[in-house]
Amino acid sequence: MRASSVAIVIGFVLLAAPVAGQTTTASVIGTVTDAQKGVLPGATVTALNVENGAQATGVTDATGAYRIPALRPGLYDVNVEMQGFASRSRKGIQLFVGTEAKIDFELGLAGVEESVTVTGEAPLIEVTKSEVSSVIDRKQIDALPLSGRSFTDLMRLTPGVDPSGRIGGMYETASNSYLVDGVSNDRAWTGGNRTSYSAETIREFRVITEQFAAEYGQASGGVVNVVSRSGTNNFENRV
Template sequence: MLLGASVRFLSGQQTVDHASVSGRVTDPSGAVIQGAQVSVRNADTNAVSSAETDRDGRFRFSYLQVGRYLLTVSHPGFASASQSLTLTVGSSFEIPVSLGLVTKSTNLTVTAEAAVLEAARSQIAGTVQQAEIRSLPLNGRNLLDVALLIPGVSPTNTGANQLFAETAASPGQGISIDSQRNLSNSFVVDGLSDNDDASGLTGAFYGLDIVNEFQVVTSGGQAEFGRALGGYVNIVTKSGTNSLHGDAYGYLRNQRFDAA
């Protein structure tokens, strides 16, 4: 019984900080294709996950790490198809795939990344990706300042909204999501709750250098999030890749740059 409870907890934990891809494979007439080989390859790590379509022509990949992927579908007698995808934290995409009849080893490859509508969920959310975190100039390099880019998110006076006086683990001010109090928000880091319930901030300070991307759910969050009347800040930290990488930054405060 204890083992079963642990497994269910892990499944719920992995749902919020990963992404999923599902879809249906059909032929040119619209009939489903059973037994098609489907694979997704992570462009950063080259890790590959494979599946086979069921009798309804459906496939599903759960618990995929966020990042860039190549989806490939093949079946004997049909031209293979592939498409580039960018999976963001907490996303769930439905990808319909139509395989054409094979004509002299014809393959269909989508080189440009097509816009994919996340129709599998009804939540309202915004995602801040690595390019924005890395490129935007931030005084103080505070993650919550970037969250203000999401519609419905505004700053609050954290000191005036604390339950009791204390020094918060995270510097800066709290955020209000859809006009709710900052104490009504919930922070999730890599699938685990990380909340300072007195200040309405994260329980630890996360520098921009360790954050891969994060999602702000303003309405209709998954049941796995729980506990919050406001919104959810879903943070995913960086993981390893096949190439060496790093960051460097500095501060320069000089009177010559001050306004006269």
């Protein structure tokens, strides 16, 4: 009986932990149709990370829908191809941590229409989520002055965060949950941010102030979801 109780407790603890694959990545979803708005099953959709060359591929289902999950935040080109149809591309899609960008494609017949490339950003409104959040990206981290180069100072740019770092009107910053690459960075007993990472090591972070999803937890205030920097094909240095 005692062993069963321990197993149940451990199970709840594991279920309460954030799921790294969901919290640190982005995804692209959408529908592929022909010129008459008929759905196209079997179309191949490819997302290319412009910064490091990594690719991920999805195939449309019977309803013409596709989903490419687990994309590392970054700049992407999205291309769709299907036999008998002209290919289409969307370039310069910026995906932030936690983003689920909806990008639909309409394909014309091959030979009638040449391949088409469109440059543009992902939609500003994510129709698949109800959370209230803001992203602090690498451009802001580089451009704004920081005392001690602590990324938590930039949390104050987010509506709903007061000058002390409290989110959603909670009494203490210990009410917030901090994640770094999907791993909890909370202090074990007192709560709050355990390790103060230098701004130079961070690519971006999302501050969720209200209505965060069940994949997050351990917070009565807000969630700060951090993604660290990784290598790219571009050489960078700092003096």
